[in-house]
Amino acid sequence: MRVPAGGDPARSGEFALVAEDSLEGLLGQVAKGDQRAFEQVYERVAAPVYGIVRRVLRDPAQSEEIAQEVMLEIWRQAARFSVERGSALSWVMTIAHRRAVDRVRTEAAASARTARALWQDNRTEYDQVAEQVEVRLEQERVRRCLESLTDLQRESVDLAYYGGYTYREVGELLGVALGTVKTRLRDGLIRMRDCLGVAR
């Protein structure tokens, strides 16, 4: 798996040509119905997609279902991807995270989440992926950057993004005013952006 396709397109700037084997280039081919290009897209994004969905939903069965929907959505919507609106990886991960969050916010799924899976330990699986050097480096970078945040920034980002909670729920959980959560989420992510070197 080649995860860090992530940072690269963003870093290369908006005037860069889209290389054919970049995720952007592959999506362009997928948009024209190229199933082999889609297989390559799958290889690159399936683990991040499944990972973030699983992180938010916890429940393996639901996560698999949503990950499958996300992959099909990528196939279906490939022609709607536009480099002007961000990198391909951003686009994919936004679809994945939003789908997971939408599922969480339906009541039925919420109860399944708490009942079944809240206490599950995913450590073994994390270690499996972490065998791959690129992923481990990326995880390490993200972990280090998260540590550079203030406690309130980190908790806000963690609960909102990995927890799939709305900022209102985050405010409730942390016992802070809604305005504070909004600004902590924003300045926390801005600090993460700068720490991770995401292109301006």
Place this chain on the structure above:
Amino acid sequence: MNADIHTLTGAYAANALPADERVDFERHLRMCEACGDEVRELQATTALLGVAAALPPPPGLRERVLAEIGRVRQLGPELRPVPRDQTSESGLPSRISRWTRRAVAVGIAALVLAAAGLGVVTYQQRQDISQLEDALAGARDLGDLLAAPDVKVSSVTSGEATGTVVASEQRDEAVFLSSGLPAVPADKTYQLWVIGPSGPASAGLLALGESGSTVPALATDTGQAQSLAVTVEPAGGSPQPTTQPLLMVELPA
């Protein structure tokens, strides 16, 4: 606009806005270029947070996904007759092909209506449509929408005006037809809206034909939508409706 809304870029990029606020913020985004840049950067940032959570996908997922794509039709590129964020003339070529699609789709829509005996289609409209069909008989997309096995029709009359929707849930598309809408002054236009869970989204401008019916319009992303609506807007269209709808047709259930 509430100055505070600019601070929502973080919550938006983390998908932490409740549905209603997401809609409001997306509306704001269309007008706030600086917010758009910041959202893009923060989404690139959250994407890396997501990547850091990568897990090996379950065995079998790949095969199921690859088998499934053979059965999932892809959406075409977004051709917006009225760009949602701005009004520009540069979309002209795509607009033409879009109109071609629309006209073709509607030809068949009309046949279905006629066959269904709904009495919505007037003789004049059928004449117009058969002319269109003749002209466009070779067009590739012929039958695309109406060939869908789940195509359904709904219709509403309000005063003199009648609006009809032919929709396919599977294809996520609908054709909108109307007759009896009054002519609008040159500085105004009719605009079609898809009213979905996140509010109205423009489905383009409606041109009024000679026979008093609007040129058939294809609306996409209708799967989750409740209805289609027509409003009068300033020439060139609006990003969001600025007047009350003259016609509002529920999508067939």
